[in-house]
Amino acid sequence: MPKTTIKFDYDKYLRKDTLPHIWCPGCGDGIILKSLLRAIDKLQYKKDDVVITSGIGCASRLPGYVDFNTIHTTHGRALTFAIGIKMYKPRLKVITVSGDGDALAIGGNHFIHAARRNIDMTLIVFNNYTYGMTGGQSSPTQPYGSHATTTPYGSVEPPFDTCELAKAAGATWVARSTSYHAVQLEKLIADALTHKGFSVLEVITNCHISYGRRNKMKSPVEMIKYQKEKAVPNRSAVNMTPEELTGRFKTGLIYEKKDSLEFVEETYKQLELIKQ
Amino acid sequence: MKKVMEGSMAISDSIRMAEPKVISAYPITPQTHIVEHLSQMVADGDLKAEYIMVESEHSAASVVLGASACGVRTYTATAAQGLLYMEEVIYNIAGMRLPVVMTVANRAVSAPISIWNDMQDSMALRDSGAIQLVAENNQEAYDMHIQAYKIAENPDVMLPVIVCVDGFVLTHTFEVVDTIDHIEKVREYLPPLNMQYKLDVNNPYSFGTVAEPSIYHEARYNLSNAINNSKSIIVNAANEYKEMFGKYEGALIDPYKMDDADTVIVAMGSVLGTIKDVVDELRESGKKIGVLKVRSFRPFPSDEIVNALKNIKNAIVIEKAVSLGKGGILSCEIRDALYQRKVNSVNVNGYILGLGGRDITPQNIYDLIMKAEKEENIDGEFFGLNNELLNKVF
Ligand SMILES: Cc1ncc(C[n+]2csc(CCOP(=O)(O)OP(=O)(O)O)c2C)c(N)n1
Ligand code: SF4
Ligand SMILES: [Mg+2]
Numbered sequence: 001m002p003k004t005t006i007k008f009d010y011d012k013y014l015r016k017d018t019l020p021h022i023w024c025p026g027c028g029d030g031i032i033l034k035s036l037l038r039a040i041d042k043l044q045y046k047k048d049d050v051v052i053t054s055g056i057g058c059a060s061r062l063p064g065y066v067d068f069n070t071i072h073t074t075h076g077r078a079l080t081f082a083i084g085i086k087m088y089k090p091r092l093k094v095i096t097v098s099g100d101g102d103a104l105a106i107g108g109n110h111f112i113h114a115a116r117r118n119i120d121m122t123l124i125v126f127n128n129y130t131y132g133m134t135g136g137q138s139s140p141t142q143p144y145g146s147h148a149t150t151t152p153y154g155s156v157e158p159p160f161d162t163c164e165l166a167k168a169a170g171a172t173w174v175a176r177s178t179s180y181h182a183v184q185l186e187k188l189i190a191d192a193l194t195h196k197g198f199s200v201l202e203v204i205t206n207c208h209i210s211y212g213r214r215n216k217m218k219s220p221v222e223m224i225k226y227q228k229e230k231a232v233p234n235r236s237a238v239n240m241t242p243e244e245l246t247g248r249f250k251t252g253l254i255y256e257k258k259d260s261l262e263f264v265e266e267t268y269k270q271l272e273l274i275k276q
Numbered sequence: 277m278k279k280v281m282e283g284s285m286a287i288s289d290s291i292r293m294a295e296p297k298v299i300s301a302y303p304i305t306p307q308t309h310i311v312e313h314l315s316q317m318v319a320d321g322d323l324k325a326e327y328i329m330v331e332s333e334h335s336a337a338s339v340v341l342g343a344s345a346c347g348v349r350t351y352t353a354t355a356a357q358g359l360l361y362m363e364e365v366i367y368n369i370a371g372m373r374l375p376v377v378m379t380v381a382n383r384a385v386s387a388p389i390s391i392w393n394d395m396q397d398s399m400a401l402r403d404s405g406a407i408q409l410v411a412e413n414n415q416e417a418y419d420m421h422i423q424a425y426k427i428a429e430n431p432d433v434m435l436p437v438i439v440c441v442d443g444f445v446l447t448h449t450f451e452v453v454d455t456i457d458h459i460e461k462v463r464e465y466l467p468p469l470n471m472q473y474k475l476d477v478n479n480p481y482s483f484g485t486v487a488e489p490s491i492y493h494e495a496r497y498n499l500s501n502a503i504n505n506s507k508s509i510i511v512n513a514a515n516e517y518k519e520m521f522g523k524y525e526g527a528l529i530d531p532y533k534m535d536d537a538d539t540v541i542v543a544m545g546s547v548l549g550t551i552k553d554v555v556d557e558l559r560e561s562g563k564k565i566g567v568l569k570v571r572s573f574r575p576f577p578s579d580e581i582v583n584a585l586k587n588i589k590n591a592i593v594i595e596k597a598v599s600l601g602k603g604g605i606l607s608c609e610i611r612d613a614l615y616q617r618k619v620n621s622v623n624v625n626g627y628i629l630g631l632g633g634r635d636i637t638p639q640n641i642y643d644l645i646m647k648a649e650k651e652e653n654i655d656g657e658f659f660g661l662n663n664e665l666l667n668k669v670f
Binding site: 072133135137151157 | 305316319357361
């Protein structure tokens with residue numbers, strides 16, 4: 001039987017002494033980590049040129065495991081630390097990984113302002129629809145009607161659409177993928193990293209422990225199936241009615257605007273002018 | 277009724293009994309179980325309150341501030357980073373003289389990140405104007421929250437009350453808790469909140485407006501007076517509770533086996549249980565040793581502590597927090613109280629133990645007592661360090 005194995009040396013990017021990781025068996029976050037490593041490898045970034053910041057949450061544990069310049073900060077503030085780093089050393093590739101709670105609840109303010117400034121860095125939002133780390137409370141992306149420990153009879157709040165929010169706030173590259181679509185994910189991460197301006201990639205990731213088991217998807221398999229079935233490639237979505245799209249989400253590149261004013265460049269340009 | 281209950285369940289059950297009208301919280305370990313239980317109670321109709329989900333602790337504290345200003349009973353809970361993030365609002369709640377009750381599930385603060393217990397978080401709020409009571413066990417946590425409303429809502433107080441419970445050690449452990457059977461009795465102890473100043477369209481007031489230098493000083497003085505004068509109200513709340521419910525765990529302080537003692541260990545919170553076990557054993561072997569529990573950290577019961585300690589030889593202060601750049605916090609305040617009252621015969625030694633959830637074992641306490649009695653002028657020494665690790669961590 002022909003066997004295809006994708007050989008990739010993850011070890012060279014991992015901090016083996018911080019392993020094993022804390023993620024539950026079957027968690028989607030590891031798939032995103034590996035896709036990120038493959039994307040960085042493909043782009044041949046030097047390890048020392050990559051900075052990853054995170055806030056607090058399961059997703060935010062990622063920087064601890066990878067051998068780049070990493071900083072694990074406070075809940076919700078990952079983007080602001082990243083902005084500080086990028087402004088001081090613009091040549092660095094700055095990536096922020098953040099959970100849906102980290103990026104859109106407690107850190108929502110920074111999310112919209114980073115997007116508004118169109119600062120040249122990448123935000124990857126690990127959207128598992130819940131606060132995974134604290135055991136499954138309601139998050140701003142929790143689907144209407146779904147269950148969390150703080151919404152025992154279902155959420156009555158409309159969720160954020162991360163991508164629409166990013167776009168409306170000014171991000172110039174916006175896409176969505178899932179932890180099921182690992183190949184697409186790797187490509188999108190690479191595209192996000194090479195985009196000049198603020199790029200936001202939302203990854204729908206499975207958390208069967210804190211979210212799935214309260215929502216009739218108690219195994220990782222059921223959650224992965226959900227991702228597979230509910231994902232609609234953006235190009236197909238164009239021909240679908242709102243009714244057909246209900247309960248589903250678009251994947252792939254959602255929005256891209258090239259040659260927009262970028263914050264770091266503008267700031268340094270102004271500094272040059274002032275000096276003259 | 278006696279039930280085996282998780283600390284968080286005991287706390288949420290006592291909150292149910294106190295019948296707040298608005299609850300708002302943002303989850304953070306180890307507070308989560310408390311607010312999850314409460315949201316279930318609200319959803320099931322067992323507690324007629326609004327449970328407002330928010331996007332951060334800053335918002336949670338702001339929601340209860342707003343609701344409280346409207347004259348209703350409120351509740352929130354948090355820990356560690358969440359408490360630090362609430363700080364700005366808590367200063368406002370105190371300054372606006374609003375009787376919010378909240379739980380802090382005591383947890384270490386970042387960095388490095390730790391989800392485990394110590395008392396550094398609530399210590400950071402010690403100058404905020406919020407009353408701080410510290411529970412020793414789950415029973416006391418249950419009783420203290422009901423008392424907290426009684427204290428907060430007293431017209432002469434009108435201040436937020438923070439009930440400190442050790443994260444995990446209390447919040448996540450199961451103990452027998454004797455709960456109150458009839459909510460009517462709680463209603464009798466805790467009559468409906470009746471605020472003189474509140475947001476009311478028929479009788480408008482403004483909260484938190486700008487105070488010019490000509491008046492700010494006096495506003496802060498009144499606030500300072502209110503918290504200082506709350507001591508007698510805390511005592512009354514404990515005594516009345518004892519009369520009605522038969523439970524008493526101390527008011528401002530609680531001495532244990534202190535008659536004739538020449539060495540006394542002073543501490544707050546759940547570590548007192550371990551300390552008392554060690555003291556019991558030492559008593560059996562004839563040692564004259566006792567324990568002083570500090571139950572109210574703010575207001576600080578200086579007179580009561582001095583009275584309790586003035587005739588002893590050694591006070592050994594054990595605390596799970598540190599004032600970086602100074603030393604022990606509780607020990608420093610005790611020394612200050614003694615000095616101010618011109619008692620200089622007590623040898624006060626302060627030690628920092630159990631930061632970031634490191635277990636404090638009976639053996640640790642025993643070793644510390646043996647060491648401390650021979651020492652002088654110890655101002656917040658870190659006890660139990662693993663020296664090998666010192667140059668391995670930043
Ligand atoms: C200021 C503050 N508030 C609350 C917390 C507790 N907390 C830790 S992780 C988390 C939510 C994480 O959810 P999300 O960002 O979606 O990440 P996930 O764990 O789902 O990957 C919360 C509320 C905290 N660490 N700091
Ligand atoms: S709780 Fe959920 S998000 Fe967190 S590690 Fe487990 S499966 Fe992953
Ligand atoms: Mg999440």
